[in-house]
Amino acid sequence: MSSLCGALGRAKRKLEYRLVVKRRIETARNGYKALPVSATKDSFMLVRIIGNDLEPRHRKGQSYDNVLFILDNESDFPDCEKAWIVNRIADPGEEARIIGLLKSRGQGFHRIPFDLDAYRQIPWNTDGLAANESRFSSAKNRPSGDNASRYETHVRRRKNLYVMNNNGARNAALAIARGRAKWLMPWDGNCYLTLPAFRQIRAAIEENPHFRYVVVPMARIVDNAVLLDATVVPPAEEEPQIIFRSDTTELFDEQYGYGRRPKIEMLWRLGVPGLWDRFRDDAWDIPRPRLAADAGLFQKAGWVARLHSGRSHLEIGRAGFRARLVKRDEAIVGMLDRCDASAIAQKLDPARLAYYDEDMLVAARRGQKMQVQQQLRACAEQALLRGPFSVMDKSGRAPSGDPHDYFQPAPYWWPDPRKPDGLPFVRRDGEHAPGTALYADGSEAYDRTRLQRVLDDTTVLALAASVLGEARYASHAALLVRTWFVDPATRMNPNMRYAQVRRGRDNNEGPGYGIIELADLYFFLDAVRLIERSGALDEPDSQGFRAWLSSYCEWLDTAPAATFEFYRLNNHGVFFDLQRAAIAAFLGDGAALAKAGLYARERIADQIAADGRLPEELSRTRPRHYAMFALQGWTALARILSSVGDDLWQYRAKDGQGLVKALQWVAAHGETLATIPGEIFDQERIRPLLEDLARHFDETTPAAVRTEATKLMFHPDCAIPPFWIWRRP
Numbered sequence: 001m002s003s004l005c006g007a008l009g010r011a012k013r014k015l016e017y018r019l020v021v022k023r024r025i026e027t028a029r030n031g032y033k034a035l036p037v038s039a040t041k042d043s044f045m046l047v048r049i050i051g052n053d054l055e056p057r058h059r060k061g062q063s064y065d066n067v068l069f070i071l072d073n074e075s076d077f078p079d080c081e082k083a084w085i086v087n088r089i090a091d092p093g094e095e096a097r098i099i100g101l102l103k104s105r106g107q108g109f110h111r112i113p114f115d116l117d118a119y120r121q122i123p124w125n126t127d128g129l130a131a132n133e134s135r136f137s138s139a140k141n142r143p144s145g146d147n148a149s150r151y152e153t154h155v156r157r158r159k160n161l162y163v164m165n166n167n168g169a170r171n172a173a174l175a176i177a178r179g180r181a182k183w184l185m186p187w188d189g190n191c192y193l194t195l196p197a198f199r200q201i202r203a204a205i206e207e208n209p210h211f212r213y214v215v216v217p218m219a220r221i222v223d224n225a226v227l228l229d230a231t232v233v234p235p236a237e238e239e240p241q242i243i244f245r246s247d248t249t250e251l252f253d254e255q256y257g258y259g260r261r262p263k264i265e266m267l268w269r270l271g272v273p274g275l276w277d278r279f280r281d282d283a284w285d286i287p288r289p290r291l292a293a294d295a296g297l298f299q300k301a302g303w304v305a306r307l308h309s310g311r312s313h314l315e316i317g318r319a320g321f322r323a324r325l326v327k328r329d330e331a332i333v334g335m336l337d338r339c340d341a342s343a344i345a346q347k348l349d350p351a352r353l354a355y356y357d358e359d360m361l362v363a364a365r366r367g368q369k370m371q372v373q374q375q376l377r378a379c380a381e382q383a384l385l386r387g388p389f390s391v392m393d394k395s396g397r398a399p400s401g402d403p404h405d406y407f408q409p410a411p412y413w414w415p416d417p418r419k420p421d422g423l424p425f426v427r428r429d430g431e432h433a434p435g436t437a438l439y440a441d442g443s444e445a446y447d448r449t450r451l452q453r454v455l456d457d458t459t460v461l462a463l464a465a466s467v468l469g470e471a472r473y474a475s476h477a478a479l480l481v482r483t484w485f486v487d488p489a490t491r492m493n494p495n496m497r498y499a500q501v502r503r504g505r506d507n508n509e510g511p512g513y514g515i516i517e518l519a520d521l522y523f524f525l526d527a528v529r530l531i532e533r534s535g536a537l538d539e540p541d542s543q544g545f546r547a548w549l550s551s552y553c554e555w556l557d558t559a560p561a562a563t564f565e566f567y568r569l570n571n572h573g574v575f576f577d578l579q580r581a582a583i584a585a586f587l588g589d590g591a592a593l594a595k596a597g598l599y600a601r602e603r604i605a606d607q608i609a610a611d612g613r614l615p616e617e618l619s620r621t622r623p624r625h626y627a628m629f630a631l632q633g634w635t636a637l638a639r640i641l642s643s644v645g646d647d648l649w650q651y652r653a654k655d656g657q658g659l660v661k662a663l664q665w666v667a668a669h670g671e672t673l674a675t676i677p678g679e680i681f682d683q684e685r686i687r688p689l690l691e692d693l694a695r696h697f698d699e700t701t702p703a704a705v706r707t708e709a710t711k712l713m714f715h716p717d718c719a720i721p722p723f724w725i726w727r728r729p
Contacts, residue, residue, distance in 0.1 A: 059310020424504025
């Protein structure tokens with residue numbers, strides 16, 4: 001009964017609307033001659049908008065080729081001026097080619113430039129994501145998920161609005177044509193009009209000039225050559241182009257981006273019926289607009305061809321329609337990702353320090369803090385006595401049997417006392433199994449302790465070589481790098497396949513948790529930069545190290561265990577992003593760095609509560625440790641991103657979550673958090689976090705950071721780099 005009532009209600013509203021439109025048309029017909037515009041001779045201005053080639057939706061060079069086809073073959077139309085808009089074409093070479101063509105043919109055009117600096121300022125569209133809505137908390141928004149392509153275009157919506165600029169360019173076309181013609185044609189750049197079709201349009205306008213809009217149905221063409229036969233009239237059933245009378249005031253809504261109905265929103269407002277009325281909206285779509293005051297005052301006339309996209313299989317039939325939607329979203333994401341990579345690359349200098357601050361190291365060299373220099377020398381002298389280290393040194397072996405494979409059992413996994421063989425191991429959170437803690441007895445059987453020595457000692461030695469100016473420190477640091485990562489006889493295989501193995505599970509391979517054991521790579525890479533500057537690491541070794549990193553990145557980007565770790569909703573996910581971002585900065589990979597900034601913003605809504613708590617960390621048996629551990633990862637990631645101008649510090653998610661809010665919460669509640677019995681908690685661990693809070697939040701500096709820091713080296717479990725006081729702001 002309710003559905004029947006609803007149907008009757010809709011039918012009644014449609015009937016009422018038809019009656020309103022009928023009266024509106026009659027009023028327009030009777031009142032037309034009294035309008036000033038009626039005294040104006042019919043004239044037209046066709047302004048076509050040339051945009052970016054969006055591969056794989058379009059063929060590269062398709063825009064240029066279609067403009068050329070139009071200039072070579074389209075007729076001149078009586079009383080019709082033609083012009084072009086070159087609309088934010090991001091490829092400088094392609095833009096220059098198109099502009100050169102237009103100039104060579106004497107065409108008038110208006111250029112809307114693509115400005116990389118302006119693009120860089122446009123934020124991701126993540127601040128509207130609710131908790132449990134990101135790719136990390138919702139599987140449907142991940143690759144191969146039901147909503148994956150829609151999600152990817154949604155988080156890039158603001159960038160889409162700038163680069164594609166569909167409705168911005170249409171409004172610019174209206175502004176250009178208004179005052180120069182009676183009938184304004186703000187059309188897509190791939191529209192081709194035959195002379196007979198133009199005559200049909202003009203005849204309809206002359207017969208019924210009281211209609212304010214003309215809707216021109218569009219036909220998709222897969223072979224432009226067919227249009228050379230003036231008698232051809234293909235079926236025109238696609239989303240139409242619109243002609244505006246010069247006294248209309250409706251403008252396109254510039255909040256509608258490419259791929260999400262930028263022209264359809266105008267069709268909705270004008271009351272133009274079509275398949276678009278049955279399109280399904282989702283939660284992220286802008287609510288459909290209300291009908292305009294002159295809705296219904298349109299007529300359909302003629303037809304226009306949409307020239308070939310270079311992808312015939314996307315233009316034909318229902319299957320082509322579905323495939324077109326998929327490729328369109330791929331094209332949007334691909335285009336914007338290339339723009340992001342370019343924007344980052346402009347700021348990225350792989351040789352520049354990403355975590356440590358260049359100016360602070362310069363000041364340290366000048367001896368402004370002698371006590372710090374003394375501590376640095378003492379630590380460097382100790383490091384000179386250790387190493388070199390190699391994965392070949394462990395007494396144990398990875399399940400693969402290859403000594404080059406990194407191997408470390410999971411720290412909190414123990415034999416099951418209920419099973420004769422203890423398999424599969426069971427978890428006892430917060431309790432280290434024998435030999436799994438750093439520097440503990442028995443750790444020599446595995447690789448974790450040696451790896452940490454490489455990361456920490458190399459960094460201390462590199463800092464000492466830079467600040468104290470003694471080449472012997474750089475020489476030993478280079479030896480550590482060469483032995484662990486470069487020398488074929490001693491190097492580690494570039495993966496973490498056997499990190500944090502849980503015996504009896506996952507074929508005795510690490511599930512991904514162990515990737516965090518290389519988390520400190522981010523400050524170690526600054527050490528490598530300093531060593532390379534000193535000349536201690538020669539060119540072949542530098543290239544060998546980069547080859548290792550590239551192979552490791554390939555594993556991080558493809559291995560199922562790495563994918564598992566990437567999607568973790570706690571500190572593991574943050575440290576994964578930190579590691580990947582740091583490697584990207586070192587290798588000059590702007591695309592990966594840009595995505596790290598996106599992922600970080602998505603994670604904030606999931607990992608930080610509205611009041612600043614980190615729920616996943618507080619649920620652990622060592623909440624005090626894990627809350628501060630996670631925040632050290634977050635703040636380090638913010639520094640890596642800031643090295644290329646990406647400010648994560650001030651980002652706020654939908655409910656106000658952000659790094660500052662989390663720092664405020666830890667500053668207020670850190671001392672009240674629990675530790676496990678027997679745990680010795682380093683009270684100085686909070687100091688770097690308090691300094692970050694003071695720097696990035698303009699309130700009174702906490703009393704704890706008014707004095708100068710004295711602890712410069714922490715246990716690696718604290719996730720605080722050596723001589724952290726020299727980090728970038």
